[in-house]
Amino acid sequence: MENLHDKRKVYEISQLLENQIKTNPMEQFRDWFLAAQEHPMISEANAMSVSTMESDGCPRTRMVLLKSYDWNGFVFYTNYESRKGKAIEDTHKVCLHFFWPPLERQIIIKATVERTAENISDGYFHSRPFGSQLGAKVSPQSQVIPNREFLENKLNEMTIEFEGKEVPRPENWGGYLATPYEIEFWQGRPNRLHDRILYELQEDWDWRISRLAP
Numbered sequence: 070m071e072n073l074h075d076k077r078k079v080y081e082i083s084q085l086l087e088n089q090i091k092t093n094p095m096e097q098f099r100d101w102f103l104a105a106q107e108h109p110m111i112s113e114a115n116a117m118s119v120s121t122m123e124s125d126g127c128p129r130t131r132m133v134l135l136k137s138y139d140w141n142g143f144v145f146y147t148n149y150e151s152r153k154g155k156a157i158e159d160t161h162k163v164c165l166h167f168f169w170p171p172l173e174r175q176i177i178i179k180a181t182v183e184r185t186a187e188n189i190s191d192g193y194f195h196s197r198p199f200g201s202q203l204g205a206k207v208s209p210q211s212q213v214i215p216n217r218e219f220l221e222n223k224l225n226e227m228t229i230e231f232e233g234k235e236v237p238r239p240e241n242w243g244g245y246l247a248t249p250y251e252i253e254f255w256q257g258r259p260n261r262l263h264d265r266i267l268y269e270l271q272e273d274w275d276w277r278i279s280r281l282a283p
């Protein structure tokens with residue numbers, strides 16, 4: 070077994086103080102997201118983990134790509150019949166998480182979730198490369214399949230079938246809009262005295278801002 074007790078990094082490149090932050094967390098998200106996108110050492114700033122609650126009471130987490138965000142929230146695309154899709158249809162809740170090590174920042178978002186409108190899913194589906202469109206059609210995401218050839222054979226068949234034609238978006242594939250009701254911004258600081266700023270949505274739609282102990 071490997072002992073990692075002495076593996077620790079000093080976080081010291083930035084800070085997050087009340088007099089610097091935006092009053093709306095989506096604006097704060099935008100500032101941090103743009104910084105992450107511009108950072109040369111961050112190759113997929115829009116990769117985020119999505120946790121869902123499963124029926125055995127245990128959360129399950131996987132990465133997905135954030136494909137858009139605005140005042141309403143965060144949009145990602147997936148298979149509605151996948152394991153995450155089933156959990157979302159059941160609970161309508163997710164926890165999203167970004168970690169950008171070169172910036173020493175993480176963001177934790179709790180959100181309610183709904184499917185995006187069909188025209189939004191259609192628009193995004195048809196903007197994807199032909200191979201990715203077919204990939205979404207071919208893959209019964211999260212189901213057990215006999216072997217890799219199962220996918221490759223289906224892909225070959227569909228490549229011939231849809232050559233030169235528009236691929237219809239599978240009904241079980243589309244977007245989810247995650248509308249946040251809680252967002253925490255975490256900035257690493259020296260001596261483990263990190264900055265944690267929490268935004269919580271209030272009944273009057275204002276955001277309450279608090280500082281949490283690290």
Ligand SMILES: Cc1cc2nc3c(=O)[nH]c(=O)nc-3n(C[C@H](O)[C@H](O)[C@H](O)COP(=O)(O)O)c2cc1C
Binds near residue numbers: 116132133146147148
């Ligand atoms: C960086 C990265 C990005 C990913 N983006 C997506 C995505 O946008 N949509 C998606 O359905 N799966 C995406 N995946 C695959 C998921 O992590 C996961 O394997 C898949 O969605 C099935 O998850 P589930 O069985 O929990 O539903 C991505 C994986 C990685 C590592």
